[in-house]
Amino acid sequence: MKVGVIVFPGSNCDRDMYHVLTDVFKLNAEYFWHEKGLPKNIDAVILPGGFSYGDRLRSGAIAAHSPIIKDVRKMAEKGIPILGVCNGFQILVEAGLLPGALLKNTSLNFMCKWTNLIVENNTTPFTNKLKLHQKIPIPIANGEGRYYVDDETLKKLKKKNQIVFRYSEVVNGSSDKIAGVCNEDGNVVGMMPHPERAAESEINPIDNKPSSLIFESLLNTIGVKN
Amino acid sequence: MATFDVHVIIENKPGISDPEGETILNDLVLKGTHSVISKIKTAKMLKFTIKEKDKKSAKTKVQEICDELRIYNPMVSKVTIDVFDA
Numbered sequence: 657m658k659v660g661v662i663v664f665p666g667s668n669c670d671r672d673m674y675h676v677l678t679d680v681f682k683l684n685a686e687y688f689w690h691e692k693g694l695p696k697n698i699d700a701v702i703l704p705g706g707f708s709y710g711d712r713l714r715s716g717a718i719a720a721h722s723p724i725i726k727d728v729r730k731m732a733e734k735g736i737p738i739l740g741v742c743n744g745f746q747i748l749v750e751a752g753l754l755p756g757a758l759l760k761n762t763s764l765n766f767m768c769k770w771t772n773l774i775v776e777n778n779t780t781p782f783t784n785k786l787k788l789h790q791k792i793p794i795p796i797a798n799g800e801g802r803y804y805v806d807d808e809t810l811k812k813l814k815k816k817n818q819i820v821f822r823y824s825e826v827v828n829g830s831s832d833k834i835a836g837v838c839n840e841d842g843n844v845v846g847m848m849p850h851p852e853r854a855a856e857s858e859i860n861p862i863d864n865k866p867s868s869l870i871f872e873s874l875l876n877t878i879g880v881k882n
Numbered sequence: 883m884a885t886f887d888v889h890v891i892i893e894n895k896p897g898i899s900d901p902e903g904e905t906i907l908n909d910l911v912l913k914g915t916h917s918v919i920s921k922i923k924t925a926k927m928l929k930f931t932i933k934e935k936d937k938k939s940a941k942t943k944v945q946e947i948c949d950e951l952r953i954y955n956p957m958v959s960k961v962t963i964d965v966f967d968a
Contacts, residue, residue: 713953721951750952757958759894762901804898804958829899 657880659685660698664719669705676852681871690722699878700737703744715800716746725751737781737877738844742798745846754846756805762829766799772824773835777817780842781877785869793862794849801848803830816840821847883933885968886940892954892961893925937965
């Protein structure tokens with residue numbers, strides 16, 4: 657069982673993600689540079705946070721055309737679990753693998769703070785060990801984190817159960833307080849907050865259990881006992 | 883073939899808030915007592931230089947590039963393309 661962590665020029669949460677996967681959850685993980693392909697024996701793919709291409713044009717817009725995205729797309733179609741965190745979420749949106757857009761926060765500030773998420777869909781590969789409406793204390797760190805969808809798309813997201821996480825209160829002006837969404841099949845999930853910064857008690861002053869359940873959900877999905 | 887400058891303006895669609903424009907309006911321009919101004923919108927402009935046979939082809943080509951490479955996100959942005967002689 658292997659998890660691929662994709663590294664783009666400007667990724668800066670790739671090592672945190674790798675550490676959590678390997679040292680905390682004892683998963684076999686491997687980095688993949690964005691110009692390479694993904695091998696067929698990958699069981700899950702994670703696009704970590706950072707500032708790919710220095711956020712030029714807009715966050716995620718250039719990395720969405722990286723060669724590796726073709727393989728990510730194929731794996732998404734095959735139903736393999738794919739998680740995009742922060743810039744990884746922005747890349748999945750810009751690649752058209754997830755709906756919507758991520759705009760500048762209403763405050764215009766880079767926001768780095770603890771927030772509370774509410775689980776709205778606990779059937780995805782990354783949330784199946786969480787309870788519906790469970791609260792997750794978790795940090796955000798972004799400048800372009802305001803999730804936007806038009807009214808028609810929002811209705812569709814609700815109907816197809818594609819809203820995975822909401823903030824418990826208004827944080828950055830996101831449509832319907834959305835913090836994370838999935839594709840129609842549920843295997844591709846994107847979220848702005850950083851679970852890899854919240855899954856260990858040493859770095860989570862509130863409660864690391866809910867964030868660790870995001871990774872335990874992945875273990876559960878790909879059939880690894882922790 | 884001639885050379886043209888093609889200006890691509892990317893801005894939020896109407897109805898999508900533009901906090902940067904609002905801040906420039908409310909916290910700078912209106913505080914400077916320029917009350918004749920009622921709205922400011924920010925946008926990003928890309929300037930393409932292109933060789934094409936005429937202005938129409940230059941505009942079509944740039945529009946195709948913008949759509950194909952998702953230079954703008956159609957969920958939130960609209961583009962205006964203007965062509966000038968280089």
